């Protein structure tokens with residue numbers, strides 16, 4: 066399997082190289098040259114299988130010969146062995162025709178563990194084979210950073226630098242990043258918002274001398290291997306509700322468009338998905354894009370759902386690539402316009418997007434009210450992000466069964482949960498000492514030169 070850039074102007078890579086690289090050299094994102102198809106019978110055969118087995122069947126055709134079948138199965142088994150639930154991604158029912166897919170049973174309590182734990186394993190195998198070391202730099206609004214640190218802490222083959230917006234992540238999120246003691250872990254508190262961190266990351270990747278000098282590798286959701294790992298739970302949940310014999314729909318709390326784009330890939334592989342509903346908080350650029358056809362950047366408002374406080378939704382570029390019929394030149398042009406503040410989506414492309422995606426937005430009060438109502442009517446304690454999903458899903462019920470993705474554990478956002486429903490969620494057993502451990506972090510101005518020197522200094526040690 067070969068991987069191509071959404072902007073059509075970067076080297077074609079294998080799965081392994083696309084994974085180790087992250088961002089393409091033309092500024093685009095990698096996608097498989099073709100999307101492997103699973104037949105009705107292949108999908109029907111998944112019902113009732115262990116999560117790991119479904120993961121192997123979904124991912125193997127994309128991995129090609131980058132990893133042997135045994136290596137891939139080994140990585141999958143190791144990746145999910147530390148999860149706190151035997152089903153890995155259990156479904157619970159919220160009401161008639163409405164189900165919640167709990168994706169927060171991994172070590173750092175957010176869905177990001179599904180992908181990050183797996184790529185930690187795959188990086189280790191690939192780099193060990195090559196005898197190489199890389200510098201992983203990630204930008205985070207909270208959950209990516211802790212998941213990446215957890216997946217890479219203590220590995221010889223990688224130094225991990227995580228940039229997070231100072232003061233804009235929850236205490237639990239920050240402590241998950243700042244308490245690991247391994248010397249290959251570097252938590253950087255940046256001045257600015259998540260978008261500032263992500264822009265800094267892109268600047269580092271576009272500085273080829275630096276990029277090659279420190280062997281930069283990216284593990285943000287722009288990394289194809291992460292998207293791929295997330296395709297799996299669309300299959301596991303849909304088949305347990307009767308797919309492929311009946312269609313299901315999904316509602317996904319969205320920030321960088323990575324998780325919902327994985328659902329789109331599942332659909333393109335043959336999974337009968339009816340609607341994919343984009344759920345945003347008041348930072349609603351994606352909801353506006355789908356409803357109006359204009360993708361215009363606004364300022365980022367801080368909310369009780371910090372992991373979705375974003376205006377530049379990187380993976381949307383991948384959806385545009387397909388909506389523009391794989392025209393890399395057209396995508397490059399739109400991304401150029403975005404640097405000036407925004408762009409209009411052509412009527413044709415908008416029609417394609419609307420044929421797959423619906424969208425909705427949940428304001429702060431509605432999110433809190435949903436947490437309260439769900440607790441009262443089902444006993445389910447939702448994190449605020451998952452509540453955004455549930456609120457928007459309730460507006461889109463009808464027809465096929467709806468599966469809403471619960472993206473984080475409520476105990477990651479205890480203040481917002483307690484304010485909404487009067488109950489303070491508790492951390493799982495393995496995290497109870499989180500608030501007793503000493504923190505270690507470096508504060509940074511929004512300055513590229515500063516950042517580059519820090520990284521060079523730290524990896525020279």
Ligand SMILES: *Cc1c(COP(=O)(O)O)cnc(C)c1O
Nearest residue numbers: 208320321322323324372472473
């Ligand atoms: C990252 C994250 C999201 C957004 O996911 P995207 O892939 O960026 O759309 C939503 N909820 C939580 C809890 C997250 O950590």
